Amino acid sequence: MKLKHLTGLSLLAPTVAFAADRPNIVFFIVDDMGWVDSSVAYGEEVYPNNLRYNTPNMQRLASQGVMLTNAYACPVSTPTRTSLLTGVNAAHSHITNWTSTMRDTPSDATGGAVAMMQSGANHDKSSRFVRPEWNLNGMSPVEGVENTLYATPLPQLLKEAGYYTIHVGKAHWASAGTPGASPYNMGYVVNVSGNVAGMPRSYLSEENYGNTPEKWNYLAVQNMTEYYGTGIHLTEALTREALKTLDYPIMHNQPFYLYFAHYATHTPIQRDPRFVQKYLDAGMDEGQARYASMVEGVDKSLGDLLDFLEDKGVADDTIIIFMTDNGGNAENKAKGGVRFMHNLPLRNGKGSVYEGGVRVPLMVKWDGKVAPATRVNTPVICEDLFPTILQMAGVKNYDVVQSVDGQSLVDLVTKGSKLAAKAAKRGQITDQKSANAFVVPQSVSGIDPSRSLVFHYPHQWKPYDLVDIDFLSAVRKGDWKLVYRMRTRKLELYNLKTDIGEKNDLSALYPERVRELAAELSAKLRGWNSPMPTVRETGKSVPLPDELL
């Protein structure tokens, strides 16, 4: 195995801007929090779900930066997180599902052992598909690790460019026994708590975050002994840790990159006692109130961070990127409410390529560069953040071993937000319903508003069939979206501008559009040699969409 990325500076150091041009960057990422799960309305109207949540600090951030209202991630956690690390689309990296804690252990419910154990349910033996070959050990900064994507990770480049790189919270890029398990191998100089766990065993200090003889499993949260039994919720504990880690770079006036990845609001759905009562009083059921309290806990954390940066006098020099890793979980009964309806108006939720699974909150605050309180509607996707953050940091001409799919959003959020602000001021009507919602011309942003964004989930998520989740692929192009259902070999077509809920399949009405999008999606999957399941009966790969037509 090559150890290039583990031993400090590579020979070809990237070109770096002067220190003064290097802003601090905080990437604040929330887990499993859906697009409508806050009082910030990313949609063109305020949806009923937005009224359920109290997130004043997310609103504060929205008032200071730009909202990217058509932002996408992958259906599940690891693919999004590794795309952020590498700039590679999940269908291209072959990290299309979440990584198990232990090495060489497929998380697929199709023939996979882990999901069965963890859910306690029986494996669906009637499945028609055999799981695909994919990079089930996740991402590796070291070459030659079986079933991993070998890639140069973002924080390594930032570290080499002089950034003080901090990891706090959930990592979940790789399985145990591989280098990708440790943030220290990814270019982080500080790590609090990040490892192979994709969720916390417990958020409660009363349960030592899972570190008790009764509760322990591989998901027990590490590095948190000081908080055991203190009554401090994990979200708050991580926040305190994150603020501590900023001491050194602020003292030394060194640019920092803080990747602050909350475990919340992933399952287990447990009360945050600071906030739960108001939601119960508002008539929510226990599961809904617990979840809402977890969302508000994250909001409080964001507010504490913003306050801290202001107190330290570095808020103006610090870019904040706020995002979540996939859509809200609409399948887990612990969240209360009505199953699969949690993300309305969006269809379905986490795990799915429908909007409920992949459309996510995304905001960027960048004082002096981004026009505040603006909205940009150009579709963007998680792998775009890789080149975006490097450009923000002034890192140019970098060498990476992977082929990057993402495009920098810097011009989109800077020039684009300013155009949007002007348009809103003039009351100019754009091609969107909302006056200040604005698709930025490609000539300004460098981003084609009609480029294809690919979503690919060739897996069975749970040990029971989920019709709108398992074995789906999709492509969004402009206002149009094609969904490929591998089980039934059906293609569906939606117009997101008129039908954000993906209720009306227009494929019969627009066969040419279907053909065009099927060709786009198939070309991508074929070119990337993307994982596809095998039909158990025939031993043959499931066909690509254009092979159906």
Next chain:
Amino acid sequence: MKLKHLTGLSLLAPTVAFAADRPNIVFFIVDDMGWVDSSVAYGEEVYPNNLRYNTPNMQRLASQGVMLTNAYACPVSTPTRTSLLTGVNAAHSHITNWTSTMRDTPSDATGGAVAMMQSGANHDKSSRFVRPEWNLNGMSPVEGVENTLYATPLPQLLKEAGYYTIHVGKAHWASAGTPGASPYNMGYVVNVSGNVAGMPRSYLSEENYGNTPEKWNYLAVQNMTEYYGTGIHLTEALTREALKTLDYPIMHNQPFYLYFAHYATHTPIQRDPRFVQKYLDAGMDEGQARYASMVEGVDKSLGDLLDFLEDKGVADDTIIIFMTDNGGNAENKAKGGVRFMHNLPLRNGKGSVYEGGVRVPLMVKWDGKVAPATRVNTPVICEDLFPTILQMAGVKNYDVVQSVDGQSLVDLVTKGSKLAAKAAKRGQITDQKSANAFVVPQSVSGIDPSRSLVFHYPHQWKPYDLVDIDFLSAVRKGDWKLVYRMRTRKLELYNLKTDIGEKNDLSALYPERVRELAAELSAKLRGWNSPMPTVRETGKSVPLPDELL
């Protein structure tokens, strides 16, 4: 609770030397490795035990620096480690025993629950003593935490002075649920693995260092997921982590303080497969060979570190301090051999105030300042390292909330080692047997070679009686040592110059000397209000030594 030490710079920043005058400092501390447990002979002759071990890198270090041949620690781990952190003698800090993983849980076998559970043995209900009140939650950088010593920790002062402070390995200063549990609260900017654990659940990657459903308890090693199942011994894994953490400060030419605290050679006594065979072939029993392989693992780690610093071109600018936290464990049967004989010629071992429990290896390499391959015999004690390291780092006029007992050893190791080198060259006979062993005059070192060094263990170590360990105090003054046995209320007197094995009690021959030392010891314990056990029958405190005379 005051958060002064958790929120960055205090208002009164300490005076700091220019960067060029700030050497890097590595504090390399080994656990439970005794004074004779290496091929480096700290004694005035090579003892049979020295021949059992193969530690070429410790020899390499000895050839580059000064050996402090009369160096002392406390009988057990936490008191030594908190003395290093604070400069306070254990009898003064009231941290006289090891801290339990969980808060408010006395580790005393007298009425304590933890030791009973962990050993599986029954509590000695016949004990005549009730355990003393002591700071059983350890050290706290925050005021107001029950049963802790509130103190300003060394790395906090170093961090405020501009040092990049790194913690790798075992911390063990405090119990869970208190701020002292986390190195991040002690002024470290990076922490790998340090928490409340005083030993590892397992050294073996095959057992995930204790992180398996079968093995897990609170001692399972955190932050090591990347090595699970890789065949990499914990000692090697921690070494790799330590070297990674040095990347950032070396890249940025910032002075670093690396506190590298191996879990080895603490129990569990497990083979290091890289080294064990030669010891079996040499005729050791299984336990002895396992232990010797663990010692050589640590030696390899030291060598890798020295190599790394040389490769990076910073070896000349880096002070290395090598030490262990207490004497070798002579009580645990897993180490093979003959119980209580492991530290010969020294009496007893870990837990005891006899020389086997408290006399420890100590070496300092400081190129250009310390004369290489020298020996200094002036008695020194762990709390001396606190002011020593601050002086090495050029930190002056610092404010601390505790009252520091230690004295800086800088003049002793610099001027003293040079005097020793000259004396050796001239073949000058000193007052020691060995020609190059040298007690440095106080006028040169600032250290009175006859100052009193106090050891205090008012505890029952194990749930069964250990005559030469439980409930003992001692004072060393010059060549003389007084041992106070609380159970029998007897005072023993030894001359260490002629009787390093403490075999011949001279108390009957030198009653005046006994009276003098008893007065010294009592004055210290009285002045510090040191913890003393209570006699169960009478409810009264065990008397101080001078109350017996």
